[in-house]
Amino acid sequence: MRWTILSFVLVLSTGMHAQDTIIPLWSDVIPxxxxxxxxxxxxxxxxxxxxxxxxxxxxxxxxxxxxATGQAVLIFPGGSYNELVFGWEGLDVAKALSAKGIAAFVVKYRLPVSKSLVDQQDVPLQDAQRAIRIVKEKANELGIDPNKIGIMGFSAGGHAASTLGTHFSEQVYEPMDELDTISARPAFMALIYPVITMTKPLTHLGSRTALLGDSNDEDLIRRFSNELNVTKDTPPVFLIHSVDDDIVPVENTLLFFNALKNNGVPVEMHIYPYGGHGYAIGRKDEHLKWWLDGFLRWLNDYF
Structure with missing residues (x-):
């Protein structure tokens, strides 16, 4: 781990392209x-x-x-917890944010459908916690304000991100090193057509099945229905969804908005009358392509 982070700093100092930099989340042992x-x-x-x-x-x-603004965003691509839409909802978004002065990190997190896992429902949260801890630990060397590091998630990646935002203090793996003493709380969340709830009929069934299997355990469903886990300590949130989303019902975002409002958490929500699902930064749609500018305005208002 120490070598890979050191190589990351050397890449930056020698003027190589930052986008060529890939940092493993774990060293020898992966939880x-x-x-x-x-x-x-x-x-x-x-x-x-x-x-x-x-x-x-x-x-x-x-x-x-x-x-550079000193702000940073960790990006969680979607893909129903079955795949990662890594280019469309990851790298493209990172490039757009970087062009606006924001450091961006695309998280290649493990998918709970993998046969290489045990306790698969914990794995996205484990990787999310570790990812933000790594960026916080290296914030000064990367020219980032450690108090301005947030997260962005799309679709099932929105569930991974909102799980981090509501479960950042939950210990889901044994500490590996000093990194794991760092708070995993993000400064803010941006959730774009996110999966939020695991409750039927409003959940996205593909994401729920990938994460929880066929389990009907009420405690497990409640734990990963993130609208039920909002507290006053949940970070501020920016929400985007479309009414005609036929993949992830817009009620996911509405449930989360109401939970945030009821707990006094700052939240801004934009509900588009149409747009469907999976439009990423929306550059091919005249009425959707401005959402990223709206996020940047919101971000600068708070940070």
Whole structure:
């Protein structure tokens, strides 16, 4: 772990492209991971997908020092917890944020459908906690304000992100090193057409089945229905959804909005009349393509 982080700093100091930087989240031992013959697989679709994640990482895109705002965002791509839409909802978003002066890190988190895992429902949260701790630990060297590090998630990645935002203090793995003494609380969350609830009929059934299997355990369902886990300590949230989303019902975002409001958590929500699902930064749609600018305005208002 020490070597990989050191190499990350050297890449930055020698002027190489930051987007070529990939940092493993774990060193020798990966929590809940079993040795298996399963192989990670990348598919060059029009959105660039990753299946069967075996080595979780973060991939960093840093702005030039002259344009850097000190803010940072960890991005969790969607994919129903069955795959990662890594290009469309990850790398493209990171590049857009970096161009606006925001350090961006795409999280390649493990997927609970993998046969290499035990206690699969904990794995996205384990990787999310570790990812934000790594960025916080190296914040000063990366020109980032440690108090301005937040998260962004799309679809099932919105569930992973909102799980971190509501379960940041939950211990879900044995501490590995000093990194794990750092708070995993994000400064803010941006959730884009997110899966929030595991309760039927409003959940996205594909994401729920991937995460929880066929379990009907009420405690497990409640634990991962993030609208039920909001507290006054949940960080401020920016929400985007479309009424005509036929994949993840808009009620997911409405449930989370109401929970945030009822707990006094600052929240801004934008509900579009149409737009469907999976539009990422929305550059091909005239009425959706401004949501990222709205997020940046909101972010600058708070941070």
């Amino acid at each position: 809940n991971q079993l040795k298996s013959a399963e192989k990670e697989r990348r598919v060059n679709t029009d959105y660039s997908a990753i299946f069967n994640v075996q080595t979780p990482t973060i991939e960093g895109y840093l702005p030039s020092k002259r344009s």
